[in-house]
Amino acid sequence: MTFNAKTNLANFGRSLGNGATMGALFCDGVLHAIDTQNTNHLAAMFSKAKAKEDTQAMRIIKTTVLAVYSGNDVDAKIVDPVDENKPIVIKTKGTAVNQDMVRAMKILVADEKSMRGKIWADTFKPAKDTAAIDYEKIIAALVKKEGFVMDDFVATLATKTPTIAFVPAGNIAEAA
Numbered sequence: 001m002t003f004n005a006k007t008n009l010a011n012f013g014r015s016l017g018n019g020a021t022m023g024a025l026f027c028d029g030v031l032h033a034i035d036t037q038n039t040n041h042l043a044a045m046f047s048k049a050k051a052k053e054d055t056q057a058m059r060i061i062k063t064t065v066l067a068v069y070s071g072n073d074v075d076a077k078i079v080d081p082v083d084e085n086k087p088i089v090i091k092t093k094g095t096a097v098n099q100d101m102v103r104a105m106k107i108l109v110a111d112e113k114s115m116r117g118k119i120w121a122d123t124f125k126p127a128k129d130t131a132a133i134d135y136e137k138i139i140a141a142l143v144k145k146e147g148f149v150m151d152d153f154v155a156t157l158a159t160k161t162p163t164i165a166f167v168p169a170g171n172i173a174e175a176a
Contacts, residue, residue, distance in 0.1 A: 024112075046088050075095070
């Protein structure tokens, strides 16, 4: 069957309240965007959700598009300008389609899962960055707190961490 962008977009706009239908129409739009290498249709779908002030639909469209176009180190971008006269733009130049995410989306649609549901959201949820803990920043914040006593902190830390032993300054000669 031939994809009709105008019909797909109109049906998508009407289906924003029905998560399963919305997901199926969105999937068709994504597959069309991949085939044509043109994301204008996806931007129009995002615009439909924005026009209806459907923040949940906007969020799930964004996370799904970003997951689908995450097949390499270049990230896709969705530019939603503050100025209502400027169009929404999806930038995928240099990105690659993540076939695992496309396959997952097709399975969700085949299983009639709601695009508004937890399963869909969890499938396309971006991985969290595990930034290194800045211990100096944490200790600096603790030191600034009123009533913080470094000796009490160290003594408590020593009881919680058996591999660390602290010797009071006056007893260093005895410990050596």
